[in-house]
Amino acid sequence: MSPSVVERVGTATLRHLGYVGALTMQFGNALGSLGRALPLVGNRHRWKSAVQQMLAVGVDALPMVGIMAVCAGFILAMQGASELRRFGALDFVVDLVTIGFTRELGPLLVAIAVSGRSGSAFSAEIGSMVVTEEIDALKTMALDPVEFVLAPKYLAALVVLPCLTIACTVCGILAGGVFMRLVTDMAFGVYIRAVVHSMVLRDVVMCLVKSLAFATIIVHVGCLEGFRVRGGPDAVGRSATAAVVKSTFLVILADVGFTAIFYLAGGK
Amino acid sequence: MAQAQEARTGPAISVRDVVVSYNGRRVLDKVNLDIARGETMVLLGGSGSGKSTLLRQIIGLERPESGQIVINGIDLGSSKPRVLKKLRHSIGVAFQNSALFNSMSVEDNVALPLREHTRLPESTIRLMTWLKLAVVGLADAGKLSPQELSGGMKKRAAVARAISLDPEILVFDEPSAGLDPIVGAELDELILGLKRAFNMTVVVVTHEMASAFRIADRMAMLYKGSMLAVGTKEELQSSTHPRIRQFFDRIPDQIADTGVIDGYFQRYLEGDAA
Numbered sequence: 030m031s032p033s034v035v036e037r038v039g040t041a042t043l044r045h046l047g048y049v050g051a052l053t054m055q056f057g058n059a060l061g062s063l064g065r066a067l068p069l070v071g072n073r074h075r076w077k078s079a080v081q082q083m084l085a086v087g088v089d090a091l092p093m094v095g096i097m098a099v100c101a102g103f104i105l106a107m108q109g110a111s112e113l114r115r116f117g118a119l120d121f122v123v124d125l126v127t128i129g130f131t132r133e134l135g136p137l138l139v140a141i142a143v144s145g146r147s148g149s150a151f152s153a154e155i156g157s158m159v160v161t162e163e164i165d166a167l168k169t170m171a172l173d174p175v176e177f178v179l180a181p182k183y184l185a186a187l188v189v190l191p192c193l194t195i196a197c198t199v200c201g202i203l204a205g206g207v208f209m210r211l212v213t214d215m216a217f218g219v220y221i222r223a224v225v226h227s228m229v230l231r232d233v234v235m236c237l238v239k240s241l242a243f244a245t246i247i248v249h250v251g252c253l254e255g256f257r258v259r260g261g262p263d264a265v266g267r268s269a270t271a272a273v274v275k276s277t278f279l280v281i282l283a284d285v286g287f288t289a290i291f292y293l294a295g296g297k
Numbered sequence: 298m299a300q301a302q303e304a305r306t307g308p309a310i311s312v313r314d315v316v317v318s319y320n321g322r323r324v325l326d327k328v329n330l331d332i333a334r335g336e337t338m339v340l341l342g343g344s345g346s347g348k349s350t351l352l353r354q355i356i357g358l359e360r361p362e363s364g365q366i367v368i369n370g371i372d373l374g375s376s377k378p379r380v381l382k383k384l385r386h387s388i389g390v391a392f393q394n395s396a397l398f399n400s401m402s403v404e405d406n407v408a409l410p411l412r413e414h415t416r417l418p419e420s421t422i423r424l425m426t427w428l429k430l431a432v433v434g435l436a437d438a439g440k441l442s443p444q445e446l447s448g449g450m451k452k453r454a455a456v457a458r459a460i461s462l463d464p465e466i467l468v469f470d471e472p473s474a475g476l477d478p479i480v481g482a483e484l485d486e487l488i489l490g491l492k493r494a495f496n497m498t499v500v501v502v503t504h505e506m507a508s509a510f511r512i513a514d515r516m517a518m519l520y521k522g523s524m525l526a527v528g529t530k531e532e533l534q535s536s537t538h539p540r541i542r543q544f545f546d547r548i549p550d551q552i553a554d555t556g557v558i559d560g561y562f563q564r565y566l567e568g569d570a571a
Contacts, residue, residue: 074412169356170410171385196486 088187102204126205135198155255315364352552389459
C-alpha cells in the first residue's frame, strides 16, 4: 500500500526538522570549538589550517568576485539609467548603485560565489573523509571532527566573507562610477562624493551582519552535507550538489528575513 | 580501589550483552566477549555477521542499544568524556582503508597524535615518528604523500600511526583485505612482531583464515549477530558446529539443485516454459 498524503507530509516534515536540528547542534558544537581555532589562545595547528582556508575561500575567490561585482555594477547602472532617464532623474543611479550594493548585492553575490566555490568544496572534502574512514580515524585518535575540520573553515569564512563583501561592494560602486563618467560625463570625484552622501552607517552594518550570517549558513550546510555522507564516492558528489543548492536557498531565505527586520525596524 | 584493581587484573576488553540495531534490524544480539591482556583475539565471521559492527563498538565509534563495554576497567557508556578521551589514547586503530589523511605527508600522519596530545618538542616528535615508521619498515617513506604509497605500505603507515602513542590495545580492521598473499603475510608478521615487542592486546577482524591461524591466540566467531563460539584456534578447528565447519571448509551457502535445473529444461523442451 502506498503511503497516504498525510504520511508523506509527516515524513517530509520530520526529515526537514531533523535536518534543522542537526544543523543547530553542529552550530552549537562549532561555537564551542571556534575558540580553539583562534590565534595565540587556541591550538596553533587549527589556526594554521584556518589561514590556509582563508587563502582558499577568500584570496582565491577575489578575482571572480571582483569581476562579478563589476559586471553587476554595470548591469544595475544600465538598467537603472534606462528607466530613470525617462524621469530626468539620472543622478539617482548613484543612490541606486550605492544602496543596492551595500544593502543587498554585495553580501548576496559574495554568498552565492562562495557557496558555489567553497560550500561544495567543504562538503566534498568532508564527504570523502567520511568515505575513507578518516573521520572515524580522527574520533579514535580522540580528535573532535568538528574542531579539527569545521572550526578552521568557520573561522576563515567569518573573517573572509565580510572582507570579500566589502571588496565586492567597492568594485560594484566603482563600476557604477565608470558608467556615469561614460554616459553622463559626471566627474569621478563628484560621483564618489555622491556615493559617500548616500551611504549610511546602518546600511554598512546590515551589509556586514548579513555577510556573517551567510558565512555561517554556507559553512554549516556545506560541512553538514559532508558529515552526513553515507555509502560510496557517488554520495560525495551528491552531497556537493546538495550543499550548493541548500546553502543558496537558505542564504536567500535568511536575506529576506534580515531585509524584513531592517525594513520594519528602520521604517525608511 | 576495587575498580583500580580490576583495571590491572581484569580483561583488557569486556563486552557484555551488547545489542545493536540498524533500522529495526538486529545487527548484534546479546554479544558477550572477554579479551585478556596481551592476547591476540581474532574476530571471524562472514559478510554481514556483525564483526565490523562489534569492532566499531569496541573502539567507541558507536554506542550499543543496550549492554556494556568495559575497557581497562572503564565503562564506555557511563564514563565522562574526559576519561574516554584519555582512554582513546591507549587504543590504536588501523582501519581497513588505512584512513591516512591525504592532505598530509606520511610523516605528518604518524606525528599527528603526538602533536595533538603531547607537549613534546618538535625534534622529539620527529625522532619518535621516524622510529615508528622504522618499526613498520617505512623509515624512508616519511616525506611521501599517502597517494604515493602502495596498498601494503599504506596499511603499514596506518599501523605506524596507530602505535604512535604507544597504545595498550591495537585494533585491526581487515588487515589483509585487498593485499596480495605475500604482502598480507608480511602484515601478519608485523602484527606478531609488534605484539612481541610491545606486549599489546591485539584485536583483529578478518575473514582470511590463513592470516587468522597465523596470528590468533584465541578466536571468536560471529554469525548473524550472535557469538557462535570463542576459543583457541585448536578448539575452533576441532569444532563440529555446522556453521563453523562451513566457514572453515569454505562450503557455499546454497548449492544449486541440479534436479530443479533438469526439471526446468524438461519443461522447456516440452514447450511448457514459454
